Amino acid sequence: MSEQKIFFSKDNLIRYVKTFSPAQIFIVHGRTFSRLSVAEALSDFRAVHFTDFKPNPLFESVEAGVKAFRENACDLIIAVGGGSALDVAKCVKLYADRDIPLIAIPTTAGTGSEATRFAVVYKDGEKQSITDACMIPNAILFDAEPLKILPAYQRKATLLDAFSHAAESYWSIKATEASRAFAVEALRIIVSLQADYFSGRTGDAENLSLMYAAYLAGKAINISETTAGHAMSYKLTSLFGISHGHAAALCNAGLWRFMQGSAAVKELSAIIGEKTFRRLLTDGELIYPLKDATAADFDSTLELLTHSVNPVRLKNFPVPLPEDVIREIYRGILRGEAIE
Ligand SMILES: [Fe+2]
Numbered sequence: 001m002s003e004q005k006i007f008f009s010k011d012n013l014i015r016y017v018k019t020f021s022p023a024q025i026f027i028v029h030g031r032t033f034s035r036l037s038v039a040e041a042l043s044d045f046r047a048v049h050f051t052d053f054k055p056n057p058l059f060e061s062v063e064a065g066v067k068a069f070r071e072n073a074c075d076l077i078i079a080v081g082g083g084s085a086l087d088v089a090k091c092v093k094l095y096a097d098r099d100i101p102l103i104a105i106p107t108t109a110g111t112g113s114e115a116t117r118f119a120v121v122y123k124d125g126e127k128q129s130i131t132d133a134c135m136i137p138n139a140i141l142f143d144a145e146p147l148k149i150l151p152a153y154q155r156k157a158t159l160l161d162a163f164s165h166a167a168e169s170y171w172s173i174k175a176t177e178a179s180r181a182f183a184v185e186a187l188r189i190i191v192s193l194q195a196d197y198f199s200g201r202t203g204d205a206e207n208l209s210l211m212y213a214a215y216l217a218g219k220a221i222n223i224s225e226t227t228a229g230h231a232m233s234y235k236l237t238s239l240f241g242i243s244h245g246h247a248a249a250l251c252n253a254g255l256w257r258f259m260q261g262s263a264a265v266k267e268l269s270a271i272i273g274e275k276t277f278r279r280l281l282t283d284g285e286l287i288y289p290l291k292d293a294t295a296a297d298f299d300s301t302l303e304l305l306t307h308s309v310n311p312v313r314l315k316n317f318p319v320p321l322p323e324d325v326i327r328e329i330y331r332g333i334l335r336g337e338a339i340e
Pocket of ligand 1: 161248
């Protein structure tokens with residue numbers, strides 16, 4: 001596909017949308033859409049609004065989206081939201097019409113989904129990873145406004161997702177020179193602004209930098225893919241309802257210790273310094289017990305988690321990761337002792 005177009009101004013984005021003379025736009029968005037000025041900017045176009053999806057979207061939502069897209073003869077898709085809105089929009093494009101333009105307007109500094117060919121949906125309770133180059137958005141609008149209204153937990157969890165993408169990409173055995181350059185740049189930005197961002201002291205310029213960092217981390221994983229941290233995170237999210245980025249960071253905090261001594265960790269340490277996964281989780285008050293250690297089903301939950309990790313998906317991880325190590329990492333997470 002041609003190079004992604006990147007806009008930092010709504011006016012320029014609107015001019016770009018007009019070049020397609022869309023008959024009907026399919027806008028996939030979450031609940032905060034009406035509070036954003038981009039909603040007003042798009043109100044001059046004929047549009048169908050699709051909001052029938054939840055976090056960790058179901059495949060059924062994609063099917064409903066494809067149906068609505070076709071029934072309304074839409075000819076352009078705009079996704080406004082976090083990872084879920086973007087993933088649903090990407091899948092609607094994949095299944096409805098691979099050739100129509102897709103525009104992403106991220107509302108978090110996190111998933112980097114606007115940069116990737118990946119989408120995650122859940123079918124029959126199981127995570128499905130969908131990969132297709134046609135799902136890479138044609139254009140992106142970076143606008144810091146949505147970060148002002150992002151709740152504190154989502155603000156922290158989504159930044160930890162971006163941090164996880166950059167770090168996992170860096171140590172992935174599929175990393176390339178290009179993916180590492182994206183990852184390093186993302187990590188430098190995140191490390192420099194994280195404390196102020198968590199405490200709500202960043203302004204529009206810094207927030208925009210963090211959105212861009214999340215995008216760079218997305219570009220990094222678009223090349224290298226994610227590794228064990230993500231593979232281990234999904235069951236934590238589905239079992240305990242914690243945010244995807246929160247779960248990934250908890251897993252990466254545990255994994256970090258088992259990678260000590262590897263070249264990648266030494267190099268990463270020089271970049272992130274004190275800002276390790278554990279430190280970011282502690283700063284965000286995101287380490288707490290997920291399960292009472294005396295609960296009758298503690299051990300069965302631990303086994304469920306341990307066996308939830310698809311060994312195929314660990315293949316990008318740079319060091320061997322035996323099952324007993326995975327179990328101990330989960331044990332620490334369940335007890336609120338995220339080790340590092
Ligand atoms: Fe992620």
